[in-house]
Amino acid sequence: MRYLFIVITIELLLAALSVVVLYKTPPLYFVYVSISVAVMILAALLYHRLGIPIKKITTGMELLAAQDFSSQLRPTGQKDTDKIIGVFNSMMKQLRNQVLMNQEQNFFLKQLIDASPMGVITLDFNEQIDMFNSAAVKMLKTDKNTILKTKQLSDIDSELTKYLSELDFCDSKIIRMSNTDRYKCSCLFFMDRGFKRKFYLIESLTEEIRKAEREAYGKVIRTIAHEVNNSMAATKAVLDITETVIADDPDIVETLECCKNRINSMTNFITQYANVVKTPPMHCIPQNINALINNNISFYEAMCIGTNVKIKSQLSTTPITANIDSAMFEQVLVNIIKNAIESCNGIGEVQILTIDKQLIIADNGKGIQPKEAQNLFNPFYSTKPNGQGIGLMFAADTLRRHGFEFSLATNPVDGITRFTISLEPLTHPQI
Structure with missing residues:
Protein backbone atom coordinates (compact mmCIF):
# COMPACT_ATOMS: atom_id res chain seq x y z
CA MET A 1 0.00 0.00 0.00
CA ARG A 2 2.89 2.38 0.74
CA TYR A 3 4.27 2.03 -2.79
CA LEU A 4 0.84 2.52 -4.35
CA PHE A 5 0.41 5.67 -2.29
CA ILE A 6 3.76 7.01 -3.55
CA VAL A 7 2.78 6.33 -7.18
CA ILE A 8 -0.59 8.06 -6.78
CA THR A 9 1.09 11.04 -5.09
CA ILE A 10 3.58 11.39 -7.97
CA GLU A 11 0.75 11.22 -10.51
CA LEU A 12 -1.19 13.91 -8.67
CA LEU A 13 1.88 16.18 -8.54
CA LEU A 14 2.44 15.73 -12.26
CA ALA A 15 -1.21 16.53 -12.96
CA ALA A 16 -0.93 19.70 -10.88
CA LEU A 17 2.23 20.77 -12.70
CA SER A 18 0.46 20.17 -16.04
CA VAL A 19 -2.24 22.63 -15.06
CA VAL A 20 0.42 25.19 -14.10
CA VAL A 21 2.26 24.70 -17.42
CA LEU A 22 -1.03 25.07 -19.31
CA TYR A 23 -1.50 28.55 -17.93
CA LYS A 24 2.14 29.72 -17.90
CA THR A 25 3.57 28.23 -21.12
CA PRO A 26 0.81 26.77 -23.34
CA PRO A 27 3.15 25.72 -26.19
CA LEU A 28 4.98 23.35 -23.85
CA TYR A 29 1.77 21.90 -22.45
CA PHE A 30 1.45 18.92 -24.80
CA VAL A 31 5.12 18.10 -24.41
CA TYR A 32 4.84 18.22 -20.66
CA VAL A 33 1.65 16.14 -20.71
CA SER A 34 3.39 13.51 -22.81
CA ILE A 35 6.29 13.41 -20.37
CA SER A 36 3.85 13.20 -17.42
CA VAL A 37 1.99 10.32 -19.02
CA ALA A 38 5.24 8.53 -19.66
CA VAL A 39 6.34 9.07 -16.06
CA MET A 40 3.00 7.80 -14.74
CA ILE A 41 3.21 4.72 -16.93
CA LEU A 42 6.77 4.16 -15.75
CA ALA A 43 5.69 4.58 -12.10
CA ALA A 44 2.84 2.12 -12.60
CA LEU A 45 5.21 -0.40 -14.17
CA LEU A 46 7.67 0.15 -11.33
CA TYR A 47 4.93 -0.46 -8.76
CA HIS A 48 3.83 -3.58 -10.61
CA ARG A 49 7.41 -4.87 -10.71
CA LEU A 50 8.46 -3.95 -7.17
CA GLY A 51 5.47 -2.96 -5.08
CA ILE A 52 3.37 -6.09 -5.63
CA PRO A 53 6.24 -8.56 -4.89
CA ILE A 54 7.13 -6.64 -1.74
CA LYS A 55 3.46 -6.65 -0.75
CA LYS A 56 3.32 -10.42 -1.31
CA ILE A 57 6.47 -10.93 0.77
CA THR A 58 4.99 -8.80 3.56
CA THR A 59 1.77 -10.85 3.47
CA GLY A 60 3.81 -14.06 3.62
CA MET A 61 5.76 -12.82 6.63
CA GLU A 62 2.50 -12.00 8.37
CA LEU A 63 1.20 -15.53 7.69
CA LEU A 64 4.38 -17.02 9.13
CA ALA A 65 4.21 -14.79 12.19
CA ALA A 66 0.59 -15.86 12.78
CA GLN A 67 1.56 -19.52 12.12
CA ASP A 68 -1.20 -19.72 9.54
CA PHE A 69 0.21 -22.54 7.46
CA SER A 70 -3.09 -23.29 5.72
CA SER A 71 -3.03 -20.12 3.53
CA GLN A 72 -1.12 -19.66 0.28
CA LEU A 73 -0.19 -16.71 -1.94
CA ARG A 74 -1.76 -16.34 -5.37
CA PRO A 75 0.46 -15.91 -8.46
CA THR A 76 0.88 -12.37 -9.82
CA GLY A 77 1.69 -13.21 -13.44
CA GLN A 78 5.28 -12.03 -13.04
CA LYS A 79 7.78 -14.76 -13.74
CA ASP A 80 10.33 -13.89 -11.07
CA THR A 81 7.72 -13.05 -8.44
CA ASP A 82 5.77 -16.24 -9.14
CA LYS A 83 8.96 -18.26 -8.59
CA ILE A 84 9.30 -16.74 -5.12
CA ILE A 85 5.61 -17.32 -4.44
CA GLY A 86 5.94 -20.94 -5.60
CA VAL A 87 8.84 -21.55 -3.22
CA PHE A 88 6.91 -19.86 -0.39
CA ASN A 89 3.75 -21.91 -1.05
CA SER A 90 5.81 -25.11 -1.18
CA MET A 91 7.43 -24.23 2.16
CA MET A 92 4.02 -23.45 3.69
CA LYS A 93 2.69 -26.80 2.47
CA GLN A 94 5.62 -28.65 4.06
CA LEU A 95 5.16 -26.74 7.30
CA ARG A 96 1.43 -27.51 7.25
CA ASN A 97 2.11 -31.22 6.73
CA GLN A 98 4.76 -31.21 9.48
CA VAL A 99 2.42 -29.48 11.94
CA LEU A 100 -0.39 -31.89 11.06
CA MET A 101 1.94 -34.88 11.48
CA ASN A 102 3.15 -33.56 14.85
CA GLN A 103 -0.43 -33.05 15.99
CA GLU A 104 -1.36 -36.58 14.95
CA GLN A 105 1.72 -38.04 16.65
CA ASN A 106 1.07 -36.03 19.84
CA PHE A 107 -2.54 -37.19 19.87
CA PHE A 108 -1.45 -40.81 19.38
CA LEU A 109 1.21 -40.44 22.09
CA LYS A 110 -1.31 -39.00 24.55
CA GLN A 111 -3.76 -41.80 23.78
CA LEU A 112 -0.98 -44.37 24.18
CA ILE A 113 0.18 -42.88 27.50
CA ASP A 114 -3.35 -42.67 28.85
CA ALA A 115 -4.04 -46.30 27.90
CA SER A 116 -0.74 -47.51 29.38
CA PRO A 117 -0.98 -49.67 32.53
CA MET A 118 2.09 -47.80 33.80
CA GLY A 119 1.51 -44.56 35.67
CA VAL A 120 3.07 -41.53 33.94
CA ILE A 121 3.47 -38.07 35.52
CA THR A 122 5.40 -35.28 33.77
CA LEU A 123 6.54 -32.04 35.40
CA ASP A 124 7.22 -28.66 33.81
CA PHE A 125 10.41 -26.61 34.19
CA ASN A 126 9.18 -25.39 37.60
CA GLU A 127 8.62 -29.02 38.69
CA GLN A 128 4.87 -28.54 38.75
CA ILE A 129 2.52 -31.24 37.46
CA ASP A 130 2.07 -30.85 33.70
CA MET A 131 0.53 -34.14 32.54
CA PHE A 132 -0.64 -37.44 34.02
CA ASN A 133 -2.50 -40.52 32.81
CA SER A 134 -5.38 -42.59 34.18
CA ALA A 135 -3.09 -45.27 35.61
CA ALA A 136 -1.27 -42.65 37.69
CA VAL A 137 -4.59 -41.36 39.06
CA LYS A 138 -5.54 -44.89 40.11
CA MET A 139 -2.16 -45.61 41.72
CA LEU A 140 -2.21 -42.34 43.64
CA LYS A 141 -5.72 -43.23 44.83
CA THR A 142 -7.10 -39.81 44.02
CA ASP A 143 -9.10 -38.20 41.20
CA LYS A 144 -8.27 -36.06 38.17
CA ASN A 145 -9.82 -32.89 39.57
CA THR A 146 -7.65 -33.10 42.68
CA ILE A 147 -4.48 -33.43 40.59
CA LEU A 148 -5.54 -30.60 38.26
CA LYS A 149 -5.96 -28.29 41.27
CA THR A 150 -2.58 -29.34 42.66
CA LYS A 151 0.68 -27.78 41.52
CA GLN A 152 3.31 -29.74 43.39
CA LEU A 153 3.41 -33.54 43.43
CA SER A 154 4.12 -33.51 47.17
CA ASP A 155 0.86 -31.63 47.78
CA ILE A 156 -1.22 -34.67 46.78
CA ASP A 157 -2.41 -36.58 49.84
CA SER A 158 -1.14 -40.01 48.82
CA GLU A 159 1.24 -42.49 50.38
CA LEU A 160 2.94 -43.02 47.02
CA THR A 161 3.80 -39.34 46.39
CA LYS A 162 6.00 -39.33 49.50
CA TYR A 163 8.26 -41.97 47.93
CA LEU A 164 8.18 -40.33 44.49
CA SER A 165 9.36 -37.00 45.91
CA GLU A 166 12.40 -38.73 47.43
CA LEU A 167 13.62 -40.06 44.07
CA ASP A 168 16.54 -38.34 42.30
CA PHE A 169 17.16 -38.07 38.56
CA CYS A 170 17.61 -41.49 36.91
CA ASP A 171 16.77 -43.17 40.23
CA SER A 172 14.61 -46.30 40.43
CA LYS A 173 13.23 -48.05 43.48
CA ILE A 174 10.75 -50.81 44.34
CA ILE A 175 8.30 -49.50 46.93
CA ARG A 176 6.00 -51.52 49.15
CA MET A 177 2.84 -49.80 50.39
CA SER A 178 1.04 -50.38 53.66
CA ASN A 179 -1.66 -52.37 51.83
CA THR A 180 0.95 -54.79 50.35
CA ASP A 181 0.85 -53.16 46.89
CA ARG A 182 4.29 -52.93 45.28
CA TYR A 183 5.41 -50.45 42.67
CA LYS A 184 8.59 -49.91 40.72
CA CYS A 185 9.02 -46.14 40.62
CA SER A 186 11.51 -44.39 38.32
CA CYS A 187 12.43 -40.72 38.06
CA LEU A 188 13.63 -39.97 34.52
CA PHE A 189 13.95 -36.96 32.23
CA PHE A 190 13.51 -35.92 28.61
CA MET A 191 14.87 -32.94 26.68
CA ASP A 192 12.54 -30.05 25.90
CA ARG A 193 13.98 -27.05 24.02
CA GLY A 194 17.43 -27.97 25.24
CA PHE A 195 16.53 -28.33 28.92
CA LYS A 196 15.78 -31.36 31.11
CA ARG A 197 12.20 -32.03 32.19
CA LYS A 198 11.46 -34.57 34.90
CA PHE A 199 8.87 -37.32 34.63
CA TYR A 200 7.93 -40.36 36.71
CA LEU A 201 7.09 -43.91 35.64
CA ILE A 202 5.13 -46.08 38.09
CA GLU A 203 4.89 -49.78 37.31
CA SER A 204 2.66 -52.02 39.39
CA LEU A 205 4.39 -55.24 40.41
CA THR A 206 1.70 -56.33 42.85
CA GLU A 207 -0.12 -59.01 40.88
CA VAL A 277 -3.17 -72.39 48.98
CA LYS A 278 -6.55 -73.99 48.37
CA THR A 279 -9.00 -71.62 50.02
CA PRO A 280 -12.62 -72.54 49.30
CA PRO A 281 -14.76 -70.54 46.86
CA MET A 282 -16.58 -67.57 48.36
CA HIS A 283 -20.34 -67.10 48.51
CA CYS A 284 -20.90 -63.38 48.98
CA ILE A 285 -24.21 -61.86 49.99
CA PRO A 286 -25.07 -58.43 51.45
CA GLN A 287 -24.36 -58.40 55.20
CA ASN A 288 -24.73 -55.79 57.95
CA ILE A 289 -21.16 -55.35 59.20
CA ASN A 290 -22.28 -53.72 62.46
CA ALA A 291 -24.55 -56.68 63.23
CA LEU A 292 -21.76 -59.15 62.39
CA ILE A 293 -19.42 -57.43 64.85
CA ASN A 294 -22.07 -57.22 67.59
CA ASN A 295 -22.84 -60.92 67.19
CA ASN A 296 -19.17 -61.80 67.73
CA ILE A 297 -18.13 -59.17 70.29
CA SER A 298 -18.36 -61.67 73.17
CA PHE A 299 -15.95 -63.98 71.34
CA TYR A 300 -13.52 -61.11 70.77
CA GLU A 301 -13.68 -60.26 74.48
CA ALA A 302 -13.07 -63.91 75.37
CA MET A 303 -9.76 -63.74 73.48
CA CYS A 304 -8.63 -61.16 76.06
CA ILE A 305 -9.17 -63.48 79.06
CA GLY A 306 -6.01 -63.63 81.16
CA THR A 307 -4.83 -60.19 79.99
CA ASN A 308 -5.59 -56.58 80.81
CA VAL A 309 -6.52 -55.79 77.23
CA LYS A 310 -9.97 -54.27 76.71
CA ILE A 311 -12.13 -54.55 73.60
CA LYS A 312 -14.18 -51.46 72.73
CA SER A 313 -16.50 -50.99 69.77
CA GLN A 314 -17.64 -47.73 68.25
CA LEU A 315 -20.02 -48.55 65.42
CA SER A 316 -21.85 -46.14 63.15
CA THR A 317 -25.47 -45.41 63.99
CA THR A 318 -26.55 -46.28 60.44
CA PRO A 319 -26.11 -49.83 59.14
CA ILE A 320 -23.07 -50.46 56.94
CA THR A 321 -23.79 -53.12 54.36
CA ALA A 322 -21.14 -54.96 52.36
CA ASN A 323 -21.18 -57.92 50.00
CA ILE A 324 -19.15 -60.54 51.87
CA ASP A 325 -18.71 -64.22 52.60
CA SER A 326 -19.58 -63.99 56.30
CA ALA A 327 -17.68 -67.12 57.39
CA MET A 328 -14.41 -66.09 55.75
CA PHE A 329 -14.80 -62.44 56.74
CA GLU A 330 -15.40 -63.41 60.38
CA GLN A 331 -12.17 -65.41 60.31
CA VAL A 332 -10.35 -62.37 58.91
CA LEU A 333 -11.60 -60.25 61.83
CA VAL A 334 -10.56 -62.93 64.32
CA ASN A 335 -7.02 -62.98 62.90
CA ILE A 336 -6.71 -59.18 62.89
CA ILE A 337 -8.14 -58.70 66.39
CA LYS A 338 -5.98 -61.54 67.74
CA ASN A 339 -2.87 -59.83 66.36
CA ALA A 340 -3.99 -56.50 67.87
CA ILE A 341 -4.49 -58.11 71.29
CA GLU A 342 -1.09 -59.79 71.16
CA SER A 343 0.52 -56.50 70.12
CA CYS A 344 -0.63 -54.95 73.43
CA ASN A 345 1.60 -57.36 75.39
CA GLY A 346 -0.99 -58.02 78.09
CA ILE A 347 -2.20 -54.47 78.72
CA GLY A 348 -3.89 -51.99 76.39
CA GLU A 349 -6.99 -51.37 74.34
CA VAL A 350 -8.32 -52.60 71.03
CA GLN A 351 -10.99 -50.52 69.30
CA ILE A 352 -13.34 -51.69 66.55
CA LEU A 353 -14.80 -48.80 64.55
CA THR A 354 -17.06 -48.50 61.53
CA ILE A 355 -17.42 -45.18 59.74
CA ASP A 356 -18.04 -44.07 56.15
CA LYS A 357 -17.89 -47.55 54.64
CA GLN A 358 -14.68 -48.28 56.54
CA LEU A 359 -13.91 -50.87 59.20
CA ILE A 360 -10.97 -49.94 61.44
CA ILE A 361 -9.33 -52.13 64.09
CA ALA A 362 -6.95 -50.03 66.19
CA ASP A 363 -4.68 -50.86 69.10
CA ASN A 364 -2.26 -48.94 71.32
CA GLY A 365 0.29 -51.75 71.47
CA LYS A 366 3.98 -51.74 70.62
CA GLY A 367 3.35 -50.68 67.03
CA ILE A 368 4.98 -51.76 63.78
CA GLN A 369 8.65 -51.02 63.18
CA PRO A 370 9.68 -49.74 59.71
CA LYS A 371 11.64 -52.93 58.96
CA GLU A 372 8.66 -55.06 59.97
CA ALA A 373 6.26 -53.00 57.82
CA GLN A 374 8.05 -54.07 54.64
CA ASN A 375 7.45 -57.77 55.35
CA LEU A 376 4.13 -57.90 57.23
CA PHE A 377 2.10 -59.68 54.55
CA ASN A 378 4.93 -61.82 53.18
CA PRO A 379 4.21 -65.55 53.24
CA PHE A 380 5.07 -67.11 56.62
CA TYR A 381 6.65 -63.92 58.00
CA SER A 382 5.87 -63.30 61.67
CA THR A 383 7.24 -61.03 64.39
CA LYS A 384 6.04 -63.42 67.11
CA PRO A 385 8.49 -66.04 68.45
CA ASN A 386 6.12 -68.94 67.73
CA GLY A 387 4.18 -67.27 64.91
CA GLN A 388 3.49 -69.15 61.69
CA GLY A 389 2.82 -66.11 59.50
CA ILE A 390 -0.53 -67.48 58.33
CA GLY A 391 -3.01 -65.04 59.90
CA LEU A 392 -2.13 -61.86 58.01
CA MET A 393 -1.45 -63.79 54.82
CA PHE A 394 -4.94 -65.33 54.99
CA ALA A 395 -6.52 -61.96 55.86
CA ALA A 396 -4.82 -60.17 52.97
CA ASP A 397 -5.71 -62.89 50.47
CA THR A 398 -9.35 -62.99 51.60
CA LEU A 399 -9.77 -59.20 51.51
CA ARG A 400 -8.28 -59.05 48.02
CA ARG A 401 -10.69 -61.76 46.89
CA HIS A 402 -13.54 -59.58 48.19
CA GLY A 403 -12.13 -56.64 46.20
CA PHE A 404 -11.56 -54.59 49.37
CA GLU A 405 -8.68 -52.15 49.74
CA PHE A 406 -6.86 -52.37 53.08
CA SER A 407 -3.82 -51.03 54.93
CA LEU A 408 -1.93 -51.76 58.13
CA ALA A 409 0.30 -49.08 59.62
CA THR A 410 1.30 -47.36 62.86
CA ASN A 411 0.65 -43.63 62.96
CA PRO A 412 3.93 -41.95 64.02
CA VAL A 413 2.01 -39.07 65.63
CA ASP A 414 -0.31 -40.87 68.05
CA GLY A 415 1.41 -44.29 68.03
CA ILE A 416 -1.86 -46.08 67.22
CA THR A 417 -1.72 -49.08 64.89
CA ARG A 418 -4.70 -49.26 62.54
CA PHE A 419 -5.86 -52.03 60.22
CA THR A 420 -8.21 -50.16 57.85
CA ILE A 421 -10.57 -52.00 55.48
CA SER A 422 -12.52 -50.15 52.81
CA LEU A 423 -15.86 -51.95 52.53
CA GLU A 424 -16.57 -50.36 49.14
CA PRO A 425 -15.04 -52.71 46.56
CA LEU A 426 -12.50 -50.86 44.40
CA THR A 427 -11.74 -53.95 42.34
CA HIS A 428 -13.80 -56.85 41.07
CA PRO A 429 -14.07 -59.58 43.72
CA GLN A 430 -12.04 -62.68 42.86
CA ILE A 431 -14.70 -65.22 43.72
Missing part, protein backbone atom coordinates in the same frame (compact mmCIF):
# COMPACT_ATOMS: atom_id res chain seq x y z
CA GLU A 208 3.05 -60.49 39.37
CA ILE A 209 4.71 -60.77 42.77
CA ARG A 210 1.59 -62.18 44.42
CA LYS A 211 1.21 -64.76 41.69
CA ALA A 212 4.87 -65.76 41.90
CA GLU A 213 4.73 -65.97 45.70
CA ARG A 214 1.55 -68.02 45.65
CA GLU A 215 2.95 -70.45 43.07
CA ALA A 216 6.21 -70.78 44.99
CA TYR A 217 4.88 -71.35 48.48
CA GLY A 218 1.96 -73.35 47.12
CA LYS A 219 4.29 -75.83 45.50
CA VAL A 220 6.46 -76.07 48.62
CA ILE A 221 3.48 -76.50 50.93
CA ARG A 222 1.82 -79.15 48.80
CA THR A 223 5.06 -81.12 48.55
CA ILE A 224 5.77 -80.92 52.27
CA ALA A 225 2.15 -81.66 53.23
CA HIS A 226 2.06 -84.71 50.99
CA GLU A 227 5.32 -86.17 52.27
CA VAL A 228 4.76 -85.35 55.95
CA ASN A 229 1.15 -86.57 56.04
CA ASN A 230 2.09 -89.81 54.32
CA SER A 231 4.91 -90.38 56.80
CA MET A 232 2.74 -89.44 59.76
CA ALA A 233 -0.07 -91.70 58.61
CA ALA A 234 2.30 -94.65 58.28
CA THR A 235 3.89 -93.93 61.66
CA LYS A 236 0.51 -93.60 63.35
CA ALA A 237 -0.60 -96.92 61.85
CA VAL A 238 2.48 -98.63 63.28
CA LEU A 239 1.80 -97.06 66.69
CA ASP A 240 -1.81 -98.24 66.62
CA ILE A 241 -0.67 -101.82 65.94
CA THR A 242 2.02 -101.59 68.64
CA GLU A 243 -0.54 -100.31 71.14
CA THR A 244 -2.75 -103.37 70.62
CA VAL A 245 0.22 -105.71 71.15
CA ILE A 246 1.43 -104.18 74.41
CA ALA A 247 -1.90 -102.99 75.80
CA ASP A 248 -1.06 -104.50 79.22
CA ASP A 249 1.81 -102.02 79.85
CA PRO A 250 0.24 -98.66 80.86
CA ASP A 251 3.52 -96.71 80.74
CA ILE A 252 4.26 -97.70 77.15
CA VAL A 253 0.61 -97.12 76.17
CA GLU A 254 0.80 -93.62 77.64
CA THR A 255 4.01 -92.96 75.72
CA LEU A 256 2.43 -94.20 72.52
CA GLU A 257 -0.60 -91.93 73.11
CA CYS A 258 1.76 -88.93 73.49
CA CYS A 259 3.43 -89.89 70.23
CA LYS A 260 0.06 -90.22 68.47
CA ASN A 261 -1.08 -86.85 69.83
CA ARG A 262 2.11 -85.28 68.57
CA ILE A 263 1.54 -86.85 65.17
CA ASN A 264 -2.02 -85.45 65.10
CA SER A 265 -0.67 -82.00 66.02
CA MET A 266 1.95 -82.19 63.30
CA THR A 267 -0.66 -83.31 60.77
CA ASN A 268 -2.98 -80.43 61.72
CA PHE A 269 -0.10 -77.99 61.61
CA ILE A 270 0.95 -78.93 58.10
CA THR A 271 -2.68 -79.11 56.96
CA GLN A 272 -3.14 -75.47 58.00
CA TYR A 273 -0.35 -74.48 55.64
CA ALA A 274 -1.80 -76.61 52.86
CA ASN A 275 -5.23 -75.02 53.29
CA VAL A 276 -3.77 -71.57 52.64
